Amino acid sequence: DTEVTQTPKHLVMGMTNKKSLKCEQHMGHRAMYWYKQKAKKPPELMFVYSYEKLSINESVPSRFSPECPNSSLLNLHLHALQPEDSALYLCASRPGDIYYEQYFGPGTRLTVT
């Protein structure tokens, strides 16, 4: 298995809903990332997990809550989002310290109504 998978592909949620995005990789990678990408803009880093511990939080609002239950799984819990949070949410993974290449999933297209 050489890919990063993300579910769901599309998600529409209201501002009072609670939902979660899921990311999986079975390549044994030890770093996992969440990025947010608005239309026609580059990806922006949100969170980095290294060896299942949160190592970077790019001052992301608390309505986004990441979780890394094990080395293969990364979740992003969403609560009380705003319409401006509508974006493509990308997950990526990286093998480890000496490797530079990040492997990206296809993303979850989120719409907040």
Add this chain to the structure above:
Amino acid sequence: DAKTTQPNSMESNEEEPVHLPCNHSTISGTDYIHWYRQLPSQGPEYVIHGLTSNVNNRMASLAIAEDRKSSTLILHRATLRDAAVYYCILRDPASRGGATNKLIFGTGTLLAVQP
């Protein structure tokens, strides 16, 4: 943070070489230069990276200026499948070493390939 500057868009004809430029005048001595591309409706995809010497792989070549303040991604024979946004990225100096490897994406170049 070290930043990159790329043209907003470029056009190429199919089966011709494409040279995608990137300026990174504030690059530090140990920063690697990375290139990723993002095809429509997909996540970014790693293309190539380098430090000082020119690099080749099955997808592309990377030519790095001697002063490292600029680089050029070379696609030797563009195909319609190469139409994408190409990002030139420097690894964040603050995350040098360790497993975080924070990448700072620039605005990218939208490459259109004409048949």
